[in-house]
Amino acid sequence: MNIKILTPEYVVFEGEVDSVLLPGKNGGFHIMKNHAGIVSSLIGGKVKLFTKSIDEVYAKNFTKENEKDSVFSYPIKSGVVEFNHNKGIILCE
Numbered sequence: 001m002n003i004k005i006l007t008p009e010y011v012v013f014e015g016e017v018d019s020v021l022l023p024g025k026n027g028g029f030h031i032m033k034n035h036a037g038i039v040s041s042l043i044g045g046k047v048k049l050f051t052k053s054i055d056e057v058y059a060k061n062f063t064k065e066n067e068k069d070s071v072f073s074y075p076i077k078s079g080v081v082e083f084n085h086n087k088g089i090i091l092c093e
Contacts (some may be wrong), residue, residue: 001018001019001031001032001033001088002014002015002016002017002086002088003015003016003088003089004016004088004089004090004092005089005092006089006092007013007091007092007093008093011058012092013049013062014058015051015058017049017051018032018050018051018052019032019033019050020047020048020049020090021048021050022040022042022087022090023042023043023044023045023046023047023076024041025040025041031081031083031084034086035082035083037083037085038081038082038083038084039080039082039083040080040081040093041078041079041080042076042078042080042081043076044075044077044078045076046074047073047074047076047090048071048073049062049071049073050069050070051070051072052070053070061074077092077093078092079093081091
């Protein structure tokens with residue numbers, strides 16, 4: 001599935017991922033391939049991408065959670081996510 005993460009200043013990430021874990025207002029939630037369409041607000045926390053690797057253009061924006069799994073995190077203050085037809089956009093600050 002394709003995910004794009006944007007801030008007002010720049011594109012944080014754009015590419016294919018296996019899944020994404022997001023900090024929702026009512027708790028964290030995981031979006032996987034073929035997830036139903038969703039629009040949700042996000043609170044402060046970490047956006048976690050589950051993917052084999054991140055293009056080096058975007059790698060500077062992320063912290064690798066651990067060496068065993070391919071989980072990369074990006075801290076946000078707030079935001080909104082829209083996901084539909086295996087494409088998602090995350091607008092955040």
